[in-house]
Amino acid sequence: MSTYQIHGLKEKLTLGKFVVTVELEPPKGADPMPVLQKASFLKGYVDGVNIADSPMATLRMSPIALSHIIQQDMGIEAIFHLTCRDRNVIGLQSELLGAAALGVRNILTLTGDHPSKGDHPNARGVFDVDSIGLAKIAKQLNDGFDLTGHPLNSPTQFFIGAAANPGADDLNIELEKLKRKVEAGVHFVQTQPVFDISQVERYLELTKDLPLHIIFGILPLKSGKMARYLDQKVPGIKIAKEMIAIVEQGGRAAGVEVTKQLIEKIKGMVQGIHIYPIGDLTMVSDLLDIPQKMPKVI
Incomplete structure (x- = not known):
């Protein structure tokens, strides 16, 4: 059995144990090698890599297949994303059983972006269930039964994850969503990016009674322009004016430094971090002090 x-x-x-995970995007094509090359730089420095499921409704390689290849060839554990956009409940269960057979057991359950937002805008979205319904399906398979209650010849052993949002406008509504996800079978969440310790502290206090592992999202800022865009245009992301000013003045280097400081501050408080490199793995090498220089494009 692999480590x-x-x-x-x-x-x-x-x-x-404090864990570190990093998000990688599957290739648009049948060759997994470009992603394997990127993953090779992360080995020994991260505890898992997230593999997206055709993010933003744009065609990409199957996250289950790529997760299996990464685990087998690179020895790095993968967390595969699965959305409700492209498959009905039969297809979702079939995909999950296949993932289990391939030894891919960490899943991030997501509703998914509508096809109209992606590169196949005329495709039909399915959405038989949402992310909570998908978590229920994974739990039912773990219990040894399909969605209709028929027994499986062997149960699955999924570690079920979901997304969460510490920057939600209404944290009471966020808490209710989290409670529903836990009831559905979710074991861990990976959050949207956080940018200050007070936001982390509030969220930890809010969720302290939930039986849930929380991995906080980290997104290093490259520029003041990027910081302003995220703060003003992306729901669920809030960045203090002081941090925006620091990055505007110091650029990428300042963005890396303030992010490293945030990680050090929260490291003793949280169970882990999930890094969003946004197309630049060199940011990961700078944050984690990896000596090899990573390729920029992922």
């Missing part, structure tokens, strides 16, 4: 299966993400979080 990542013995001491995987679930076990590390259960034991209280």
